[in-house]
Amino acid sequence: MILPRFDVLVPQTVPEACAMLAKHADEGVRILAGGTDLLVDLRRPIVAQHVPRCDGCPTHPEGKVVSTIECLPSDSDPLMAPGGSLRAALEDPRHASPAYLVSLHKLKELKGIERLADGKLRVGALTTITEIERSPEVRQNWTALADGAADLGSPLVRNRGTLGGNIANARPAADTAVPTIALDGELTLHGTSGTRTVAAKDFPRGPGLSVIKPDEILTSVHFPSPLPHSDSAYYKLANRKALEISTVGVAVWLALEESNGPVKDVRVALGAVGPTPILAESVREVLEGKVPDEKMIKQAAKAAVGDARPIDDHRGAAWYRVQMVELLTARLLTTVLERIRGK
Ligand SMILES: Cc1cc2nc3c(=O)[nH]c(=O)nc-3n(C[C@H](O)[C@H](O)[C@H](O)COP(=O)(O)OP(=O)(O)OC[C@H]3O[C@@H](n4cnc5c(N)ncnc54)[C@H](O)[C@@H]3O)c2cc1C
Numbered sequence: 001m002i003l004p005r006f007d008v009l010v011p012q013t014v015p016e017a018c019a020m021l022a023k024h025a026d027e028g029v030r031i032l033a034g035g036t037d038l039l040v041d042l043r044r045p046i047v048a049q050h051v052p053r054c055d056g057c058p059t060h061p062e063g064k065v066v067s068t069i070e071c072l073p074s075d076s077d078p079l080m081a082p083g084g085s086l087r088a089a090l091e092d093p094r095h096a097s098p099a100y101l102v103s104l105h106k107l108k109e110l111k112g113i114e115r116l117a118d119g120k121l122r123v124g125a126l127t128t129i130t131e132i133e134r135s136p137e138v139r140q141n142w143t144a145l146a147d148g149a150a151d152l153g154s155p156l157v158r159n160r161g162t163l164g165g166n167i168a169n170a171r172p173a174a175d176t177a178v179p180t181i182a183l184d185g186e187l188t189l190h191g192t193s194g195t196r197t198v199a200a201k202d203f204p205r206g207p208g209l210s211v212i213k214p215d216e217i218l219t220s221v222h223f224p225s226p227l228p229h230s231d232s233a234y235y236k237l238a239n240r241k242a243l244e245i246s247t248v249g250v251a252v253w254l255a256l257e258e259s260n261g262p263v264k265d266v267r268v269a270l271g272a273v274g275p276t277p278i279l280a281e282s283v284r285e286v287l288e289g290k291v292p293d294e295k296m297i298k299q300a301a302k303a304a305v306g307d308a309r310p311i312d313d314h315r316g317a318a319w320y321r322v323q324m325v326e327l328l329t330a331r332l333l334t335t336v337l338e339r340i341r342g343k
Contacts, residue, residue, distance in 0.1 A: 003042050004097030008032070012106055014219060018192045020102050022215040028098035031217060033126060034160035036153070037169050038101075045097060110164070110219055113137060119225025125164025125218045129176065130155070132163060142223050144179035144232035144251045151175050151236040154243050164218045167203065170210040170276070173246045177204070178271035179234045181279050182251035183223050191216035201269075204276035227264065230255035231339045233332050236271075237324055239315060246272045247316040248324040250304075252332040259341050263287040266300075268329055273321050274309035282307050283329070292337060301330035 009024075011017035021029055032038055104110055110126035113135050121142060123132065132138055133149035152158055152166070152175040166176045167187065177200065185200040192215045200221070203210050212218065232253040238244040249271030255264040266287050268280040282303035290296060310321035 002046055003039065004045060006042075006098055006101050008101045008103050010103050010106055014107055014109065014190050014217060015192075017102050017104065017107065017217055018190055018215050020100070021217070022192045024100045025214045027100065029100040029102060030098045031168070032101040032103045032105075033162040033165040033168075034128065036157050036161040037165055042097065104164075104217070110217075116222075121223040121225075123163055123221045123223070125168075125220055126162050127164075129153075129158035129161045129163065129166070132176070133158060141226040142179075142183055142232065144182055144234040144253060145176060145223070147234035148175040148179040148236070148249075148251065151234070151238075151246075157243075163221060167200070167221070168210065168212060168218050170204040170206070170208055171245075172204075172207055172274060172276055173249060173272035174277065175234075175236060175246065175249060175271070178249045178269045178277045179232070179251040180221060180223075181269035181277050182234070182253045182267045183232060184253070184267060186222045187218055188220045188222065189213075189216045190219050197222075201277075201279045206275045227255040229257070229259050229261070229264070229340050229343070231336045231343075233336050233339075235328050235332055237328060245315065248272050248310075248321050248328060249277075250325065250328040250332055252329070252336050254333065254336045254340065256337075256340055259343065260291070262289050262291045266333075268300075268304055268333075270304065270308055270325060272310075272315070273325055278307055278309070280304040280307040280329070287333075292333070294334075297330050297333045297337070300333060301326045304329040 009020050011020055030038060104126055107126065110124045112124050113127055113131065114122045115137060116122055121137065129149045129152050133146060139146040149158065153161065163176055166174045167180060180200045187198045187200055187203055189196050189198060189212060191213055198211060205211060230253065232251065234249065234251040236246045237248045238246045251269045253267045256262065257264045266284050268283040270278045270280055283300045286300040286303045287296060305322050305326050308322060308325045310318040312318050
């Protein structure tokens with residue numbers, strides 16, 4: 001694989017890593033975890049140099065010589081279309097070859113899954129997707145996260161990719177970020193001026209954009225202790241079963257007051273139907289305090305649609321995504337409800 005030139009820095013501690021990020025910010029520096037997203041990003045400037053050029057196409061019948069990305073009609077895949085995110089990524093100076101990569105692999109405190117004394121779950125940012133997928137603790141009590149991990153990429157990608165990388169990447173379809181929002185995950189960010197926590201729902205700001213500062217590292221994600229009579233699930237709808245980004249992803253977490261009682265709390269998160277993963281707040285307004293039945297679940301699913309902001313792209317049309325948000329939200333709420341009542 002041809003990559004641009006860079007030096008790899010290997011800090012031994014988190015403060016050292018943050019100091020390296022701060023020191024080299026002007027020269028260009030990126031964090032390296034599993035590298036499954038980063039290496040693709042680093043190749044973008046090289047790919048851009050080799051984008052074929054058009055000498056006549058439906059968009060430029062006069063034979064204007066331009067990058068073929070510009071030849072796509074403006075209503076085509078927004079990833080590829082003029083001004084779309086692939087184009088933006090190719091031209092984005094942040095993707096220009098960084099002089100340094102700061103590798104996190106020596107930072108032991110970023111690894112592993114741990115149940116804390118207060119019942120919360122701490123997952124280190126460097127924990128691999130495979131470790132999450134295979135953790136009995138996660139599968140049992142934070143099921144939506146295990147579902148998301150099991151659906152990500154392929155075994156090879158899951159073995160290298162990390163939870164921190166999937167979340168920090170801030171992609172709207174990220175398969176562990178969507179359940180992390182439904183499960184009310186809290187992200188710990190370390191920087192040169194200290195530590196702060198950010199709710200997972202407030203972290204992404206747009207495709208590839210987040211609230212993280214240039215000298216900050218995502219070190220861990222904390223999930224609240226599971227409530228009695230609660231459960232969760234995630235479903236990824238995609239054009240293929242593996243190695244595919246989702247067309248729609250829905251994660252549901254539901255807690256009842258008692259097994260046949262009213263809804264204590266509910267969180268539904270939607271992936272790939274907006275510029276960021278979305279917490280569908282309207283669902284809570286429909287269900288909270290009520291004993292859910294089929295009619296109410298249908299209403300809640302319709303409410304989720306109101307929070308989605310889908311677009312047309314090659315994975316699915318906006319109208320199709322809307323229908324799938326409604327169908328999957330209803331299906332997952334029903335599944336989770338049945339699981340809680342059957343426990
Ligand atoms: C073939 C293939 C298939 C894929 N399929 C899927 C899929 O189905 N679903 C899906 O969601 N993703 C998919 N991905 C994307 C990718 O595998 C995941 O996003 C993965 O979890 C990224 O983790 P990583 O450790 O490899 O991140 P890296 O590539 O190392 O980093 C990703 C980004 O996050 C930053 N970063 C990494 N760790 C931290 C940290 N701790 N703190 C701050 N910033 C950090 C890096 O600087 C970089 O910008 C796929 C990728 C490939 C190559």
